[in-house]
Amino acid sequence: MIPGYTIRRVSKDDYEGVIDILKVLTVVGDVSRNRFEEIVDYWDSIYLPGTSTRQHNPHVIVEDATGQIAATGNIILERKLIHDAGLCGHIEDIAVSKNHQGKSLGKFLIDKLTQVGLEAGCYKIILDCDPKNVPFYEKCGYTKAGIEMQIRR
Numbered sequence: 404m405i406p407g408y409t410i411r412r413v414s415k416d417d418y419e420g421v422i423d424i425l426k427v428l429t430v431v432g433d434v435s436r437n438r439f440e441e442i443v444d445y446w447d448s449i450y451l452p453g454t455s456t457r458q459h460n461p462h463v464i465v466e467d468a469t470g471q472i473a474a475t476g477n478i479i480l481e482r483k484l485i486h487d488a489g490l491c492g493h494i495e496d497i498a499v500s501k502n503h504q505g506k507s508l509g510k511f512l513i514d515k516l517t518q519v520g521l522e523a524g525c526y527k528i529i530l531d532c533d534p535k536n537v538p539f540y541e542k543c544g545y546t547k548a549g550i551e552m553q554i555r556r
């Protein structure tokens with residue numbers, strides 16, 4: 404735990420805070436409250452078959468004193484055929500608001516999401532990041548593996 408902060412699953416009430424904080428990461432674009440709530444419902448509705456484990460595990464860290472969202476991030480659990488039909492975790496959309504950066508919240512968030520993945524049984528957890536964030540993820544225990552490739556439109 405980080406004193407003064409609470410980590411929990413994203414809820415529909417987090418609309419403004421989550422949309423605002425993701426702007427430190429990338430372009431969020433036009434996402435209405437209604438669309439946000441639909442997506443939270445979708446995240447909440449999908450379980451890994453035969454388990455009580457959710458596929459999407461979006462989290463927020465909230466500052467207790469103000470109720471402000473200070474950080475957000477997600478781990479998505481992918482059931483594969485390889486590795487004995489193993490689970491692979493994908494850490495996505497990590498953002499700590501500018502005025503809360505440098506207080507170990509990012510590391511705390513990655514530790515929590517990693518714990519969610521490992522407790523679900525993931526044989527590996529992976530993420531893509533900008534080269535400038537490599538030292539941060541190394542501090543969180545991650546190592547470089549492979550090269551990210553993409554196609555965009």
Ligand code: ACO
Pocket residue numbers: 427428494495496497498499500503504505506507508509510511530531532533535536538539542
């Ligand atoms: N370069 C070197 N070291 C770093 C960096 C960096 N860019 N960022 C953090 N660290 C180090 C810290 O110094 C600290 O080291 P220490 O434990 O020795 O003191 C350690 O990493 C943990 O740092 P935190 O305070 O937990 O980092 P913070 O809360 O500021 O979060 C983050 C880091 C998430 C990169 C934040 O700066 C941020 O939100 N940036 C903008 C959005 C972004 O780039 N998100 C990541 C996208 S990748 C993805 O989503 C999978």
